[in-house]
Amino acid sequence: xxxxxxxxxxxxxxxxxxxxxxxxxxxxxxxxxxxxxxxxxxxxxxxxxxxxxxxxxxxxxxxxxxxxxxxxxxxxxxxxxxxxxxxxxxxxxxxxxxxxxxxxxxxxxxxxxxxxxxxxxxxxxxxxxxxxxxxxxxxxxxxxxxxxxxxxxxxxxxxxxxxxxxxxxxxxxxxxxxxxxxxxxxxxxxxxxxxxxxxxxxxxxxxxxxxxxxxxxxxxxxxxxxxxxxxxxxxxxxxxxxxxxxxxxxxxxxxxxxxxxxxxxxxxxxxxxxxxxxxxxxxxxxxxxxxxxxxxxxxxxxxxxxxxxxxxxxxxxxxxxxxxxxxxxxxxxxxxxxxxxxxxxxxxxxxxxxxxxxxxxxxxxxxxxxxxxxxxxxxxxxxxxxxxxxxxxxxxxxxxxxxxxxxxxxxxxxxxxxxxxxxxxxxxxxxxxxxxxxxxxxxxxxxxxxxxxxxxxxxxxxxxxxxxxxxxxxxxxxxxxxxxxxxxxxxxxxxxxxxxxxxxxxxxxxxxxxxxxxxxxxxxxxxxxxxxxxxxxxxxxxxxxxxxxxxxxxxxxxxxxxxxxxxxxxxxxxxxxxxxxxxxxxxxxxxxxxxxxxxxxxxxxxxxxxxxxxxxxxxxxxxxxxxxxxxxxxxxxxxxxxxxxxxxxxxxxxxxxxxxxxxxxxxxxxxxxxxxxxxxxxxxxxxxxxxxxxxxxxxxxxxxxxxxxxxxxxxxxxxxxxxxxxxxxxxxxxxxxxxxxxxxxxxxxxxxxxxxxxxxxxxxxxxxxxxxxxxxxxxxxxxxxxxxxxxxxxxxxxxxxxxxxxxxxxxxxxxxxxxxxxxxxxxxxxxxx
Amino acid sequence: xxxxxxxxxxxxxxxxxxxxxxxxxxxxxxxxxxxxxxxxxxxxxxxxxxxxxxxxxxxxxxxxxxxxxxxxxxxxxxxxxxxxxxxxxxxxxxxxxxxxxxxxx
Numbered sequence: 056x057x058x059x060x061x062x063x064x065x066x067x068x069x070x071x072x073x074x075x076x077x078x079x080x081x082x083x084x085x086x087x088x089x090x091x092x093x094x095x096x097x098x099x100x101x102x103x104x105x106x107x108x109x110x111x112x113x114x115x116x117x118x119x120x121x122x123x124x125x126x127x128x129x130x131x132x133x134x135x136x137x138x139x140x141x142x143x144x145x146x147x148x149x150x151x152x153x154x155x156x157x158x159x160x161x162x163x164x165x166x167x168x169x170x171x172x173x174x175x176x177x178x179x180x181x182x183x184x185x186x187x188x189x190x191x192x193x194x195x196x197x198x199x200x201x202x203x204x205x206x207x208x209x210x211x212x213x214x215x216x217x218x219x220x221x222x223x224x225x226x227x228x229x230x231x232x233x234x235x236x237x238x239x240x241x242x243x244x245x246x247x248x249x250x251x252x253x254x255x256x257x258x259x260x261x262x263x264x265x266x267x268x269x270x271x272x273x274x275x276x277x278x279x280x281x282x283x284x285x286x287x288x289x290x291x292x293x294x295x296x297x298x299x300x301x302x303x304x305x306x307x308x309x310x311x312x313x314x315x316x317x318x319x320x321x322x323x324x325x326x327x328x329x330x331x332x333x334x335x336x337x338x339x340x341x342x343x344x345x346x347x348x349x350x351x352x353x354x355x356x357x358x359x360x361x362x363x364x365x366x367x368x369x370x371x372x373x374x375x376x377x378x379x380x381x382x383x384x385x386x387x388x389x390x391x392x393x394x395x396x397x398x399x400x401x402x403x404x405x406x407x408x409x410x411x412x413x414x415x416x417x418x419x420x421x422x423x424x425x426x427x428x429x430x431x432x433x434x435x436x437x438x439x440x441x442x443x444x445x446x447x448x449x450x451x452x453x454x455x456x457x458x459x460x461x462x463x464x465x466x467x468x469x470x471x472x473x474x475x476x477x478x479x480x481x482x483x484x485x486x487x488x489x490x491x492x493x494x495x496x497x498x499x500x501x502x503x504x505x506x507x508x509x510x511x512x513x514x515x516x517x518x519x520x521x522x523x524x525x526x527x528x529x530x531x532x533x534x535x536x537x538x539x540x541x542x543x544x545x546x547x548x549x550x551x552x553x554x555x556x557x558x559x560x561x562x563x564x565x566x567x568x569x570x571x572x573x574x575x576x577x578x579x580x581x582x583x584x585x586x587x588x589x590x591x592x593x594x595x596x597x598x599x600x601x602x603x604x605x606x607x608x609x610x611x612x613x614x615x616x617x618x619x620x621x622x623x624x625x626x627x628x629x630x631x632x633x634x635x636x637x638x639x640x641x642x643x644x645x646x647x648x649x650x651x652x653x654x655x656x657x658x659x660x661x662x663x664x665x666x667x668x669x670x671x672x673x674x675x676x677x678x679x680x681x682x683x684x685x686x687x688x689x690x691x692x693x694x695x696x697x698x699x700x701x702x703x704x705x706x707x708x709x710x711x712x713x714x715x716x717x718x719x720x721x722x723x724x725x726x727x728x729x730x731x732x733x734x735x736x737x738x739x740x741x742x743x744x745x746x747x748x749x750x751x752x753x754x755x756x757x758x759x760x761x762x763x764x765x766x767x768x769x770x771x772x773x774x775x776x777x778x779x780x781x782x783x784x785x786x787x788x789x790x791x792x793x794x795x796x797x798x799x800x801x802x803x804x805x806x807x808x809x810x811x812x813x814x815x816x817x818x819x820x821x822x823x824x825x826x827x828x829x830x831x832x833x834x835x836x837x838x839x840x841x842x843x844x845x846x847x848x849x850x851x852x853x854x855x856x857x858x859x860x861x862x863x864x865x866x867x868x869x870x871x872x873x874x875x876x877x878x879x880x881x882x883x884x885x886x887x888x
Numbered sequence: 889x890x891x892x893x894x895x896x897x898x899x900x901x902x903x904x905x906x907x908x909x910x911x912x913x914x915x916x917x918x919x920x921x922x923x924x925x926x927x928x929x930x931x932x933x934x935x936x937x938x939x940x941x942x943x944x945x946x947x948x949x950x951x952x953x954x955x956x957x958x959x960x961x962x963x964x965x966x967x968x969x970x971x972x973x974x975x976x977x978x979x980x981x982x983x984x985x986x987x988x989x990x991x992x993x
Contacts, residue, residue: 240889249891250963341963345895345970352899352975356906356982370913370936373985374906381981385974468910621889622960730911735917 056608058600061578064609069574070163072635080635081165085572087173088152089470094177095145096541101184104137105129108536110494118516124512127194128213132187134197135217138313139182139224141751142455143266146320147172147231150259152470154235154291156572157253157566159244159581159588161616166632167639167675172230174643177713179223182650191219198306199280201291201299206284211397212654215284217649218277225270226646232266232715235259237706241618241627244564245605246583248623250548250677253563253586257344258323261351269312271721275728276305279824288813288820290728296817300365301728302419307358308724315354317451319347321458322389325411328465331561332408333400336587339392346392346600353382358590358888360551360742363431364438366712373433376619386422397758405559406475409484410461417453421446424499442502445495447712452491460487463544465559471547472570474554479543484535498520508668525886549781556596561818562587567596579604580617583624605691617690618699618706628699629688630706631680642671650707673842680859682850698856705858711865716866722873725828729821729880741818743811747885751802753876755829758798762836764865765791789847792867793840799874803830806881822881829877836870891959894968898950898975905943909983912939917992936986943983947976 056064071081081087108129112120118700149167156160163169186192195204196211204214238386239260243252279290280302289295291302304728314532330337336344359367393415402408424446437443450584468474502524506513513519557566565587578600585591592598602608605626606615614632619625649664651657680700687695699705733739768788806826843863846852852859916922916932924931951972959965 240892249961249962341966342970345967345974346896348967348971349899349974349978352903353902353978356978368917368990370985371910371990373989374910374982377985378906378978378982381978489956622891622964727911731914734915852892 065575087169089147098140105133110527110530123511128192133192142317156464159564160242170639172227174640176227178647183220218281222277232263235263235710236713244583245582251586254326255323262319267717270307272724273309275724296738307361311358312354312641321455324458324462332400335400338395345390349385363434406464407461410457414457421449440502441498441506444508446499448495468554473551476551477546483539488534498524562590579607623645628702630699680851684855700858700881703861741816755802758795762792762795763872764866800833829874832870832873891964898972902975922992940983949968
């Protein structure tokens with residue numbers, strides 16, 4: 056088969072639908088990456104307009120441009136949009152677009168999940184945007200502290216929009232994180248062992264793991280606050296055993312790692328771009344990888360430094376102050392590695408490098424003011440002043456926007472296939488740089504003079520007038536600069552001349568494909584032997600197009616990809632992707648209806664929305680798999696691998712593991728919340744403890760044990776090696792597991808019925824949530840088991856095709872474990888009191 | 889996967905220990921353990937120092953284990969050694985306030 060015929064065949068197999076349907080049914084990572092980025096920059100523009108409104112208001116004293124009600128909504132939505140609707144989705148977009156190309160893959164692990172995440176983000180974002188247009192936008196600041204955002208102080212729907220909207224959008228982040236972890240670990244080109252992964256991939260992996268462990272505390276906090284607002288469960292009401300500080304803990308458990316979740320991908324772009332622009336390789340590659348890992352972990356030990364002014368005991372403050380100073384070290388290792396790389400190479404001052412130099416100047420200042428704020432006495436002086444706002448913007452704009460703009464200019468030839476022609480960008484950079492520092496350097500100053508953040512106006516005799524005016528002028532210069540950047544990129548994307556392949560002479564795989572990339576990325580998958588395969592084999596693109604790689608022959612119109620072993624990237628199995636479908640957008644719309652029913656308090660509709668989500672999830676997985684066994688498949692180079700559905704550790708199993716990491720973090724946060732309220736919150740002990748009964752623990756633990764033991768009785772995978780189909784697995788263990796999980800669920804229902812009134816004290820409210828958490832997991836595992844029974848009966852499962860059995864077993868074990876821990880937590884007061 | 893865990897294990901232990909020591913301080917203060925005296929110091933401080941020393945000892949043990957066992961990929965050996973050192977420094981530096989700062993106020 057010649058290259059052209061292969062290209063036509065693969066294009067027919069991998070192409071998205073044509074016409075208007077394309078955007079609704081595409082599951083291509085290239086399309087979805089672009090859509091993510093487009094939507095993220097749309098929100099960046101909206102957030103930027105809001106920033107201009109803020110600066111217009113603060114440009115002069117006693118301004119009447121906006122009243123405090125509108126101003127509160129504007130600064131809240133500015134922060135919310137930039138954090139949740141721009142920064143994180145922009146990372147998702149970059150990663151979704153770039154990673155398969157860097158990894159030598161044809162797509163991500165779960166293409167439909169990518170699409171579902173995108174639509175959740177889009178719908179959730181529009182939900183919040185619409186609230187702003189009708190004057191009901193959130194107005195409690197982007198970190199939504201109760202009691203200000205509690206039902207008494209904020210009775211309107213504004214806060215609910217934030218809590219439900221952000222949670223809806225966070226589904227997208229969790230989906231992307233699961234997707235990226237599995238894709239990076241299992242969907243690489245054969246031979247791309249861990250040490251040969253491009254540096255950006257390391258950053259993306261660490262960031263994805265951070266999302267899985269940082270977002271759940273905020274999701275939990277949002278659920279708890281919404282429960283307090285909707286049905287009066289008093290988690291944050293000090294009069295009823297709650298504590299508003301619990302929100303701050305949960306929020307900043309997310310909020311501080313969030314800063315690094317935003318920074319690390321940008322740092323990944325810098326580590327990618329600097330060596331290419333300096334015509335050398337990254338200095339201290341291993342040190343950089345280690346410092347990224349170290350930074351990720353240390354970032355989870357800093358959350359209390361946002362709470363230094365809350366009266367926490369000295370020892371706690373000292374722990375977090377010490378950890379906060381420490382985090383500068385791995386950051387500095389990276390900065391020195393980048394400087395060393397430039398020193399070692401021959402840097403070229405192209406557009407991406409301009410923004411990287413801008414990053415250095417800005418981010419280092421932001422880092423240093425961060426160290427200043429880590430010192431407790433200074434923090435007490437600067438807390439809640441414009442100094443903190445300035446620091447935040449130096450870190451986030453300097454640490455994210457500058458590198459992302461560098462990344463956009465760097466990858467524009469890949470995305471558009473065009474060479475830069477118009478030269479507006481250089482002037483735009485000048486305006487962005489001057490405008491940014493004009494705005495925020497002045498803000499440090501006015502903050503030190505005592506201007507609090509979030510004030511809607513100030514008196515004429517404060518001495519802040521001129522500084523604020525300078526800051527506002529700087530803000531508008533920045534906005535003009537950013538508009539020119541977008542104009543420059545758009546013009547060059549639309550009307551510039553065609554570019555050649557690999558214009559920067561990079562060594563990584565994403566530049567080995569045609570420009571712009573085809574729907575299938577690689578005509579055949581490369582066999583990787585070094586960190587920079589394209590530098591080692593300059594004619595690699597031609598070889599791959601000729602089919603001198605893996606999966607060179609398209610089979611039966613199927614979208615095929617390989618999974619590999621985690622460490623060495625040896626081929627393990629063959630994956631067949633699903634095709635284009637509108638199921639993700641439908642599923643996201645139904646998920647949105649669940650959130651809308653809560654927002655508008657149409658509670659009778661909520662169970663129907665849940666059932667509809669479950670039905671669509673059923674439909675989602677039903678379309679996968681096959682009713683016949685398949686022989687091991689030829690993949691090239693004389694190697695054969697089994698079909699993924701005939702392995703124990705399919706991509707679904709791995710996806711489940713990473714989803715469980717997020718779920719377990721949420722559960723851990725719930726345990727933390729319970730312990731915090733019990734030991735720290737005022738008005739404990741509660742008026743009434745749960746009366747002890749032996750029945751619930753007995754039934755629950757016995758049920759969990761039966762479920763786990765029965766799940767172990769399914770046939771072992773060794774049988775599939777015999778090479779013959781041995782028919783359907785026995786259904787008896789499945790029914791036994793079902794019985795066990797039903798008993799576990801019944802135990803939680805019993806506890807829910809006996810819980811002390813949850814609206815009277817936080818203790819009852821916590822018991823309710825823990826019981827509901829255990830019940831939800833038991834019901835989820837039951838649903839999976841019922842699904843499995845149907846799959847077995849319809850012939851989708853055999854002793855060889857058992858990947859789904861392994862996934863369901865994993866969930867049974869997890870639900871049973873969670874159930875037992877929930878029971879222990881619920882009954883622990885009985886043991887302690 | 890095992891190689892990846894080698895890189896992550898020491899920082900993970902630091903994070904768990906850091907959270908546990910912070911929790912111990914909170915629980916100890918709530919339970920009034922700061923009032924009790926043990927060998928001339930508050931019982932709670934003695935427990936916190938013990939937890940700190942145990943954390944460092946565990947990390948030393950992890951470092952020793954990483955040195956004694958070979959990863960599947962030699963490259964991960966250096967990375968895991970660096971992350972183990974980072975975890976050890978983090979444990980010493982971030983938890984050393986257990987020795988001198990006031991505990992419950």
